[in-house]
Amino acid sequence: MSLFTQKLLPKNNNFQKNSTEPTDPPNTLINRNWQKEDYIGLSILLFSLIAAISFFSRRFEYALIFALTLSIILIAFFLTV
Numbered sequence: 001m002s003l004f005t006q007k008l009l010p011k012n013n014n015f016q017k018n019s020t021e022p023t024d025p026p027n028t029l030i031n032r033n034w035q036k037e038d039y040i041g042l043s044i045l046l047f048s049l050i051a052a053i054s055f056f057s058r059r060f061e062y063a064l065i066f067a068l069t070l071s072i073i074l075i076a077f078f079l080t081v
Helices: 002-008 036-056 058-080
Strands: none
């Protein structure tokens, strides 16, 4: 009986090491290494855009600020879920 089971076993005794689950490749579309200067530049661009829009219409400025705030809240919510 032991000869029969020995024939069924693979010759490579490291078969458990080779049967690891594949890992997912990292998502390269999301830049997780932004520098502080990039965030500062985006903030300046955002505030200058809001200032330029407020020059034309105060009501549209409030709508834009509300939409941006709501978007940031929803993005933070969906990233934590």
